[in-house]
Every structure is written in structure tokens, then in C-alpha cells.
Amino acid sequence: METKNIILTEDCLECLFKTTCNQTISQEDFDFLFQSTTQQNYKKGEVILKQGLKTNNLVYLLKGIVKFNYEDENKKNLILTITKAPTLLGLANILNEDVSIFSIVAIEESRGCLIDLDKLKMLALNNRLFMLNILKMSTGMFRSSIFNFISLAHKQVNGRIADILINLTKNVYQNNSFILSISRQEFAEYAGCSKENVIHTLRNFDNDNIIKISGKSIKILNLDRLIKISQVG
């Protein structure tokens, strides 16, 4: 894991976090935050925030794709969600002093910008619009987690896998064809079922010409039918 003091790079100039801040934060305030940030590169599989540890920084993900991973008492993994850059990671830990309840792990080569949590809190206290932004992101995260929750809670495997494929197409890869960043095992941990069940279900979707599968490469042929499957459960 390579760490370096930040120098203005092209990424930084286009940094969306900066853009967000500038709407509500003065240049001085931003510089105050900015001085303490460091950039990190993460290889596929590398842990960005670790479950069970206290963290004293947020990570603004500049580039890459990550999974939110929860490991239970029996060492079984559950993927809560998969999300792509740009996004702010670690919001759930802002105010609750407790440890992180899940890990965030890169599933593609990624780059993040570490933001000092104490400094951010200081700014938030002194800047109400900035805090409003953070509050908005936080409640937004809560709202979107509800839908995940609903999907897993009372849909069968068909519907859950349809939901995951829809999320990957629309939000993560934003393309009808993509190379899956996760293994079949991880897909199963996302869908909350066995990996064999994932394989069977994907095969069925392929046979029904809803998707085209070849190893890690997936092409969505009929998004409407996926949405229909998601709806009936």
C-alpha cells in the first residue's frame, strides 16, 4: 500500500469532493482539510477500512470499485453492497464512536484520498451548509440500504440475483456489458445464497436469453425481463 503526501494532480483538480465542498466551504477551509490529506492506491482485494477497527479518517474514493463486506461470528462473509467511485466512504462512522461495523475492500484497482475525520468534524461544526451536505449523504445512504434490505428479505434467489445484475449494470459499471470484478463465491455472498445457486441461476438466465455469460464477462440482453423478475420476487 503506497502512501505519499499529496501533490496537486489532475485527479485533485477534478476532485468531486472539492467541488462538493466548494459549494459550501471557503477556499481557506478547503485548504485546511486538503493539507492533511494523503492519497493511497489500493490493489484488488486490499482493505480500505477494516471491520472492528476505529478509523480516524474518511476516504474519498477517486477511482475504482469497492465492496462493503461484513464478516460474522462464524467467519462467513456477507457483501452489503458494491459501489464505484466517486464516493465518500466511512460516513457510517462519522459520529458513532464505535468501531466500523463492516469492512470496505477494493475489488478493482482503486485510489482514494484520506480525509482527517477530526478536521472534517471541526469544519462541519463551523459550517452548517457543509454539515447539511454530510447529513444528506448519510440519510441517502440509509434510504438506499433499505432497498437492498427489502430485496434480500422477501425475494427468492431469482429476484435477488436480478436485483444485483440491475445494480451492476445501472450503477456500478453503467454499461450493458461488463467484466465482473467478483468471484462466484463473492456473488453468492452478495445474494445471500450458495455459489452453486448463483451459477444455476445465471445459467438459467443465459438459457432464457436474458443475459449472455462467458466466465466473468456478462452482457445484459433483456433488462426489462430482469426488472420483471425482480418485481415478482
Next chain:
Amino acid sequence: METKNIILTEDCLECLFKTTCNQTISQEDFDFLFQSTTQQNYKKGEVILKQGLKTNNLVYLLKGIVKFNYEDENKKNLILTITKAPTLLGLANILNEDVSIFSIVAIEESRGCLIDLDKLKMLALNNRLFMLNILKMSTGMFRSSIFNFISLAHKQVNGRIADILINLTKNVYQNNSFILSISRQEFAEYAGCSKENVIHTLRNFDNDNIIKISGKSIKILNLDRLIKISQVG
């Protein structure tokens, strides 16, 4: 549904929301909020906040027990959680202008205090500690929803029902014996399974002397074993 302009009652004098506010809000500010509040009584089954509608108030629940209910496209219900007074309802809708994504329904005779959302926002903008409190409640809600999520996502019915019983005992009724406020059907909507499965599972727990059931009356005999069942899934 009975509405009346608020008059200071004993409830109000002990109002926890007021107590919370007073830590971070001036008496004038509190009065400003307070003047616009109205109290409501809710009968069992009555809807407090309705899914699909925009709301312009939060509800501070003074007394009673409520369920968070999501109705899907096929009119099937899912109970997201059950919680008791005192608590603040509607936080998920504070900033996202969208409609409520679930309903909140009284499952016991309840009383709530309606707080004008616009006025609350105004205060929050002008009072950073107060906003910090709200942010804390919001992220706290997110964190606790994760655990629900995990329970439903990769535990079998045994484990989920154990989780529900534990939640009811520890948090909702805060007693080893209680009279269930929900029907078997609703229990099933909470556990994400069929009502017959709920009945069978509760019967098994009874036969194993883990709980004692008689209609709606439930007594927890062996909390440790419930916790163990929850852990193995």
C-alpha cells in the same frame, strides 16, 4: 384520529425531545418549535406516516409501539422493524425531498407529537449542535438497520425468529414475558417467511423449553439458547 392544539401536559413536561433539545437549543428556539406542534392519538393499526406520501412533519412518539411497514408492488407487506416510544419518527425523510419509502403504523395505542419539518430545518441550520444530534440519530438508525439486514440476509428462519424474539424482549417490551402486539401474519412479514413457518418454529421453540407460548402471550425461558440459535444462523 383526534387532533388538538397542544396544551402543556405532564407528558410535555417530561418530553424527552424537549430534554434532548434543551441540551443544544435555547428556550426561545424550543418554544418556537413547540408552538407549532400538535399532539395526536393513534389507535392500534392507525397509520402515522404513510408510504408514498410527502410529509412535512416529524413525529416524536411519546407513547406506544410502532412498526415500519413496506408494501411492495405486489401488495405484499414487509415489516422492517418494530420500535417503541420514546423515539423520533420520520428522520429518513428529513433531507431527501422524496416521498416516504415506508409507512409507520401504530401496533399499540400510541401518542405522538407532530413537529413541523420546515421549522426544525430552520433551527438545525442555525444551531450546529442540534444538527449534530440529528445527524447522530440518523447515522445511528443506519447502523442498526445494517444488523437487521444481516439477520435476514444470511440466516435461516430459526435464526431470524430468534433475532426477532430477542429484539422484542430486550428493546421493545423490555421484559421476559409480553403480550405480542402483532398477528402471526405480521410476525411472518417481519421474519420474511410464511406464517405457517412462524407457527411451526415457535412451536418447536416451545417444545424445546426455550419459550412458553399461549396465543399472543410469550414468555422467554432461555434467552441464552435463543442467542445461540441466532448466532449459528
Next chain:
DNA sequence: CGCGAGCTTGACGTTGTTCAACTAGAGTGG
């Protein structure tokens, strides 16, 4: 060429749903 990790497949047993029949209790109207 051979090894190993991830992937795939089908058989089988377990878990959970659906269905249909039955029971108990709570109104309701004569």
C-alpha cells in the same frame, strides 16, 4: 506438462412454501 484455484454440473437431502382442512374465539342478528 502438471498443479491448483475457481468454476460447473447433477444428485440428494433439508428447509421452507403452498394448499386445504380444521379449530377456536369474537362479533352479529334473530
Next chain:
DNA sequence: CCACTCTAGTTGAACAACGTCAAGCTCGCG
């Protein structure tokens, strides 16, 4: 006060969904 009805709860059996297991496959890599 007794039918009658309606709803919630209960039970068991048939059936479908899903997980587990064991075997074989593929592909990249040494």
C-alpha cells in the same frame, strides 16, 4: 340465548426452492 359467520390461528401433507456434497472441468501459471 343460540345459531351463523368471519377472522386468526393451527396442523399436516405435497411440492418447490435451496444448500450440500462429490466429482469433473477449465484455465492460468510455474
